[in-house]
Amino acid sequence: MDPRLFREGTRVILYDADRIPHPGDIPFDHRASADPEPVVGGGRGTVWRVRVNDLLAALRHYRRGGMVRRLIRSAYLWTGLERTRAFLEWRLLAELHAEGMPVPAPLAARVVRTAFWYRAELLTEWLPGTRSLVSLLADSEPDARTWRRVGATLRRFHLAGIWHADLNAHNILIDQDGAVYLVDFDRGRRRRRDGRWARKNLGRLRRSLEKVHATGRALYYTPAGWRALLDGYAGYEASS
Ligand SMILES: Nc1ncnc2c1ncn2[C@@H]1O[C@H](COP(=O)(O)OP(=O)(O)O)[C@@H](O)[C@H]1O
Ligand SMILES: [Mg+2]
The missing domain is CATH 1.10.510.10 (Transferase(Phosphotransferase) domain 1)
Structure with a gap:
């Protein structure tokens, strides 16, 4: 695991350079992936199985739950990069995975900031056959x-x-x-x-x-x- 940051305008990507050589090519939009597959079932219905080079990954867009959802679908208040949902989850997964806990390894998290708000995505390694x-x-x-x-x-x-x-x-x-x-x-x-x-x-x-x-x-x-x-x-x- 080699966590690195990649900045590009208002976007910041946190990724594992051991597994992803070119952060600029990560399909944070599923349409950028070869044969993306929607994951049907529970949750909020925003997970896609995508391809990152030769890896399969689960791509999730952070979406609001509960009542706020009607007003704000996917924007969260900015309180600092390391406090974004995506970075917190990425770092927690990296720790757990390193400790040998049964969780998917995090591959990349992206945060896109607009003034007081941000949107985010998370990519984790696909758990095959689950x-x-x-x-x-x-x-x-x-x-x-x-x-x-x-x-x-x-x-x-x-x-x-x-x-x-x-x-x-x-x-x-x-x-x-x-x-x-x-x-x-x-x-x-x-x-x-x-x-x-x-x-x-x-x-x-x-x-x-x-x-x-x-x-x-x-x-x-x-x-x-x-x-x-x-x-x-x-x-x-x-x-x-
Ligand atoms: N790394 C993964 N490998 C395989 N399947 C996954 C993985 N991550 C998520 N999924 C599938 O996608 C579903 C939704 O993912 P989840 O991360 O729980 O997002 P949400 O609940 O916000 O929709 C899970 O219930 C699981 O079926
Ligand atoms: Mg879920």
């Missing part, structure tokens, strides 16, 4: 082992003091071998390990699972699945 937990639950009932692995992964993050600001089943990805990853660390950060936020974090995930189940999407979500997740959570040891 599906979100919601998409798995739409098709079949995961076995108890898969649920336990999800639980163990969450415990691993919590023990490392990492708080995911939007822990829901769209942000949990699982590959064909059952390996579990977390994505979408917008506003995530490190916290003291006092345990209370960790419980709240799990509670939030459970409510999100119940909600997607109630709307008919995560059809195969069951309380037994949740219990297996908690089992995996409780049984995870930092050394394992």
